[in-house]
Amino acid sequence: MKSRRFVLTFPPDATGEPITYNLIKKYDIMVNIVKADVSPGKIGHLVMEMTAPAKTLKEGMEYMQQQNVECVPIDRKITYREDLCIHCGACSAVCFAGALTMNHKTAELTFEPEKCVMCELCLTACPLKLFSIDLG
Amino acid sequence: MLKKRSIEEINEKIRKGKAVVLTAEQVAAMGRESSAAEVMDKVDVVTTGTFGPMCSSGVFINFGHTTPPMRMEKITLNNVPVFGGIAAVDAYIGATETALPHDQYGGAHVIEELISGKDVLLQATAKGTDCYPLTEVKSLINKDTVNEMIMFNPRNAYQNYNVAVNSTSRIKYTYMGTLLPGFGNATFSTSGELSPLLNDPDMRTIGIGTRIFFGGTTGYVAWHGTQFNTGKPANKHGVPVGNSATLALIGDAKKMSTRFIRAAYFEKYGVSMFVGVGIPIPILDEDMARRVMIRNSQIETNITDYGSPGHDTLGQTDYKTLFSGEITLNGKKIRTAPLSSVRTAREIAAILREEIAGGRFLLTAPVENFQKTAGLNSLEIRL
Numbered sequence: 347m348k349s350r351r352f353v354l355t356f357p358p359d360a361t362g363e364p365i366t367y368n369l370i371k372k373y374d375i376m377v378n379i380v381k382a383d384v385s386p387g388k389i390g391h392l393v394m395e396m397t398a399p400a401k402t403l404k405e406g407m408e409y410m411q412q413q414n415v416e417c418v419p420i421d422r423k424i425t426y427r428e429d430l431c432i433h434c435g436a437c438s439a440v441c442f443a444g445a446l447t448m449n450h451k452t453a454e455l456t457f458e459p460e461k462c463v464m465c466e467l468c469l470t471a472c473p474l475k476l477f478s479i480d481l482g
Numbered sequence: 483m484l485k486k487r488s489i490e491e492i493n494e495k496i497r498k499g500k501a502v503v504l505t506a507e508q509v510a511a512m513g514r515e516s517s518a519a520e521v522m523d524k525v526d527v528v529t530t531g532t533f534g535p536m537c538s539s540g541v542f543i544n545f546g547h548t549t550p551p552m553r554m555e556k557i558t559l560n561n562v563p564v565f566g567g568i569a570a571v572d573a574y575i576g577a578t579e580t581a582l583p584h585d586q587y588g589g590a591h592v593i594e595e596l597i598s599g600k601d602v603l604l605q606a607t608a609k610g611t612d613c614y615p616l617t618e619v620k621s622l623i624n625k626d627t628v629n630e631m632i633m634f635n636p637r638n639a640y641q642n643y644n645v646a647v648n649s650t651s652r653i654k655y656t657y658m659g660t661l662l663p664g665f666g667n668a669t670f671s672t673s674g675e676l677s678p679l680l681n682d683p684d685m686r687t688i689g690i691g692t693r694i695f696f697g698g699t700t701g702y703v704a705w706h707g708t709q710f711n712t713g714k715p716a717n718k719h720g721v722p723v724g725n726s727a728t729l730a731l732i733g734d735a736k737k738m739s740t741r742f743i744r745a746a747y748f749e750k751y752g753v754s755m756f757v758g759v760g761i762p763i764p765i766l767d768e769d770m771a772r773r774v775m776i777r778n779s780q781i782e783t784n785i786t787d788y789g790s791p792g793h794d795t796l797g798q799t800d801y802k803t804l805f806s807g808e809i810t811l812n813g814k815k816i817r818t819a820p821l822s823s824v825r826t827a828r829e830i831a832a833i834l835r836e837e838i839a840g841g842r843f844l845l846t847a848p849v850e851n852f853q854k855t856a857g858l859n860s861l862e863i864r865l
Contacts, residue, residue, distance in 0.1 A: 432533070432756060432823045432826055433823050433824075433826070434533075434535075434756070434822060435820035435821060436660075436819065436821050438819045439660060439669050439821075440660045442662070442667075442817075448807070450805045450806065453823070453824035453825040453828060470655075470660065470749040471749065473659075473746035473748055473754070474747075
């Protein structure tokens with residue numbers, strides 16, 4: 347079973363349905379909340395790691411869709427302009443999650459979005475401003 | 483065994499396409515198995531490279547005259563103020579000057595746009611004189627419409643630099659990047675064994691007039707750089723520990739490339755510019771061979787606390803450890819990150835090697851060597 351990270355976006359008029367509870371209880375998806383920013387009356391975001399067999403995961407995603415909760419793999423929410431990157435390493439200084447690391451042999455930056463915790467520190471740490479996060 | 487070779491002899495070999503040229507990384511690796519005498523025997527030239535943020539940079543520009551002419555006084559390019567306190571249509575674009583209130587865009591971005599060939603908005607005003615009657619101008623310029631674009635950087639290519647950490651409980655936004663609280667990370671900014679002035683620490687072959695790779699074209703060492711300091715103690719491998727010598731560099735910005743000149747914005751600090759510099763080092767004798775064989779493990783620097791007002795020195799480390807991704811300070815492991823692009827530094831050293839091996843780049847002896855200094859003056863407040 348593969349663990350994948352997703353960004354869940356809750357509409358401001360979320361029904362109050364216990365989405366995460368249901369994902370665990372009804373769909374048996376292993377859930378690890380990485381970051382949460384949910385307030386009543388506002389668009390909410392949850393960065394979440396989900397571990398489940400592909401079929402179960404698909405059912406869980408369909409359930410979220412029915413509840414009007416957008417669920418997108420994390421790498422589709424983060425844009426990294428690799429074509430413009432100079433591989434200085436400034437972003438790797440702040441990435442305590444280890445998603446951005448320098449490979450000393452090649453002297454190049456490695457970006458593993460699956461490790462990202464959406465702390466957003468790289469957005470400002472990159473001197474060329476090559477990262478952006480689109481939370482809609 | 484060959485004991486000495488002159489720059490003229492090396493240039494003769496370069497002209498014939500027979501010079502043996504290695505990058506500083508290649509010669510450092512060779513040095514693990516070969517003695518200085520063997521390296522002296524086999525290698526003629528070693529190429530270096532660095533591509534780090536260098537704030538003390540800028541471009542002299544001459545816009546050409548309007549009809550009627552104007553002595554431009556207050557000048558902006560894309561709303562970034564540029565220095566016009568020189569002759570009529572000359573100006574200096576300082577890399578760190580910013581377009582208030584948009585302080586994330588500055589002189590370095592203007593320079594990058596000019597180098598890339600883009601149009602830039604020129605606006606200038608003047609009081610008007612009998613010889614220069616025009617009082618206002620607004621127009622688009624680019625590198626083909628202006629006369630000169632001369633990059634002149636008063637302080638580049640620092641010989642070694644401190645490692646930055648943050649002892650406080652708050653994030654520090656610095657020119658050394660974002661420093662996480664409680665020693666959460668450590669940043670450093672030289673290309674280590676590839677760095678130009680670390681391969682000739684006594685500057686025997688680098689001086690006024692030295693021909694170099696500069697921003698993608700050929701440039702020259704104009705002078706010693708500002709804050710030039712040869713008073714720093716050297717370690718047992720002959721390398722000064724901490725910030726020491728610097729170079730003032732000059733070159734034709736019209737011929738430069740945005741691959742080797744890139745604008746940068748450091749959060750809550752300001753604008754800076756990544757500058758690509760490569761210097762060839764001729765191996766004149768065994769002493770020079772020994773110098774260029776220097777390895778990351780032999781280059782040491784100070785770990786300084788950017789959380790303290792005086793940037794207190796807390797310890798020392800070497801570049802092998804820094805590049806490994808982790809240093810240990812007072813028993814605590816700290817994640818490290820570079821700020822200077824080693825990938826581009828390698829590219830620069832490789833380009834320079836190809837140019838020299840291909841007979842297209844000849845070496846120069848310094849017109850004059852730099853004077854040694856005793857240290858730096860501080861600014862005393864006296865009124």
